[in-house]
Amino acid sequence: MNNTTSPYAIELRDISKRFGAVQANKDICLQVPAGTVHGIIGENGAGKSTLMSIIYGFYEADSGDIEVGGELVNIRTSEDAIRFGIGMVHQHFMLVENFTVLENVVLGAEGGAMLKGGLDAARKELKRLEQEYNLDVDVDAVVEDLPVGLQQRVEILKALYRGAKILILDEPTGVLTPQEADHLFRILQSLKEQGVTVMIITHKLREIMASTDNVSVMRQGQMVAHRVTAETDKEELAELMVGKKVRLVVDKEEAKPTNVALSAKNLSWFDEQGVKRLKDVSLELKAGEIVGIAGVSGNGQSELLNALSGITPLTGGEIHFNGEVITAKNKKNASQMRDLKMAHVPEDRHKMGLVTGFEAYEAAILGYHNSEAYNGKILLDRKAMLDECNERMQKWDVRPADPFLKTANFSGGNQQKIVIAREVEQNPDVLLIGQPTRGVDIGAIENIHEEIVKLRDSGKAILLVSVELDEIMALSDRIIVMFDGAVVGEIDAKEADERTLGLMMANALNEEETAGGQA
Structure with a gap:
């Protein structure tokens, strides 16, 4: 002692x-x-x-x-x-x-x-x-x-x-x-x-x-x-x-949204226990804008991404996208939604974004493996896959830049880059992106943010879900707030601050305004 x-x-x-x-x-x-x-x-x-x-x-x-x-x-x-x-x-x-x-x-x-x-x-x-x-x-x-x-x-x-x-x-x-x-x-x-x-x-x-x-x-x-x-x-x-200087801000010009790229009306979804997880959610995404979904984790953001991407079928409501109307009766699965030019970066890359036993060049085309770009007369065109994977690894700074390395052997941040690069490089009309920088080193976040903004500036519509409020505020042009499976508010990103968003996320903004009026 x-x-x-x-x-x-x-x-x-x-x-x-x-x-x-x-x-x-x-x-x-x-x-x-x-x-x-x-x-x-x-x-x-x-x-x-x-x-x-x-x-x-x-x-x-x-x-x-x-x-x-x-x-x-x-x-x-x-x-x-x-x-x-x-x-x-x-x-x-x-x-x-x-x-x-x-x-x-x-x-x-x-x-x-x-x-x-x-x-x-x-x-x-x-x-x-x-x-x-x-x-x-x-x-x-x-x-x-x-x-x-x-x-x-x-x-x-x-x-x-x-x-x-x-x-x-x-x-x-x-x-x-x-x-x-x-x-x-x-x-x-x-x-x-x-x-x-x-x-x-x-x-x-x-x-x-x-x-x-x-x-x-x-x-x-x-x-x-x-x-x-x-x-x-x-x-x-x-x-x-x-170990080097890092920019902590997102440089982007004001958005120039044009036509409605996707609209969702009164979306609802019940889980296996019969609990309503999506409650009449309606929103519009316009080409050339980033719409952020803010909310404490578990308030319906994940269910919304899964419903829009075709992973889970709707219980009610309808999605209008590229000439199609998707409903509970007229269903589209995730593959069909990709064919309509929707890309999806899932929140959990391990469960839904990767097969960790695949090599990087194989993981880099998951979901798009039926594309003509990767298919020869009989088998997959391995050279085309490798060439594209090498190109993306350089552009997105994937380390190590080894297309033959099994996906499981990359760090979490580099796995995320492989998934985001795969989806963004398909040039989708709408990109659904969940937790884009989860598990990504601070030095790589800047690169991912830049690419998301570039996609917006090229006229694409982006729906962003993130638990990082700083990320939502930095990237979004409009912010929609979800609470308990429902949309409880919307705000222009230029007018948003942490206090206001925090109250909206707790569904307490109106309560505070009322209390302020009574004081």
Whole structure:
């Protein structure tokens, strides 16, 4: 036991971790001052999640030391981490949805066989934690009935209930509206004031600048910089992440929309359980414009893309596109919609965009393999496929530029480039694009955004779905907002701001206007 008091809540010295040939972490050193909010940023594959998984006991480091509060510790499991006062809130919440808040918090820490006594004691402790850390939530509410912002509070309460003094949050604002994110930042400040140390893993530079005291930057498995947040800016952090200067703005002229390229009227769709996921959605897309769909993930955006692209048949309503009227009776599948000159970049590239066992030149024509451009007299024209794949790899900066490499062996960002290039290069009249830069390194985002704007400027209509509100605001000419499967508003992108969009995403804009009028 170290009898000296360390100024650091946690200290890492020369932490390394290898998975086969991949060096995920190499000689990582990190000092996190106690009672601060510390950001860990880096591109995809930089090693952030691996490092946090080592701290929380999901992985064991190959070498190096960890000190918690000045004491050398050996963390082999999550139980070890919890025992040393470390808690973690995962990007995808670890909650039992049909349990109450109280039941979720005590799950795994019930306190013996007599559950009632344990629950009564837990209820009292939760009330204390709520008051101490400003984490108000109804402990008897069923989790599935709570909005995502409150579910996140439940996860934080779970960690605090187990005695966490070091709290790790993985991409904490990914499913929050801007207002919910701002409220989370206030909660983090409250935790900090009560002596809790918070570590945030994120790729969002805005939230680093808004919520942290210090920030550490990782690149290619190594720690490359530490900064006091107040003494840096987004531009410097982006350059440190990538290793070169990065433009963080989208250059585009004002749109010049012309004719209606696609219209949808009263689209509805029921899932297998009979739940209505699309609720009478109507919209128009014009040639030469980008229409963004904003909304917290899970509010019907994915279902809308699937309905428009022909992946799922309509239950009701109609789509007018290139002379065809698609309805529940007059169906068109995804292949037929492609023939009508609609392209689709799916939100989940692994499930719907790629066959990871295929080589890159094969993946680059998926869905278009019946085209004359790729077919010889009997077999597919392999030379034509390879030539085109090589050309696209150069244009879209796919790394490595190896058409024979299996798709599974590319990084997530390069897999995304293969999918987007495949769809964009077909010169569609309408492009449906879901989460275009998910898993894409910040240095490659600029290139993807440029190509989307070029497609718009060539007279194509684009429907963009993204959970990144900055991306929606930067690329869109018009923004449609969805909530609970329905369109709840539309706004010109020039008039949009985070506050207004956030209220619309929570379906609370009219409520605030009414409250303002009564004040």
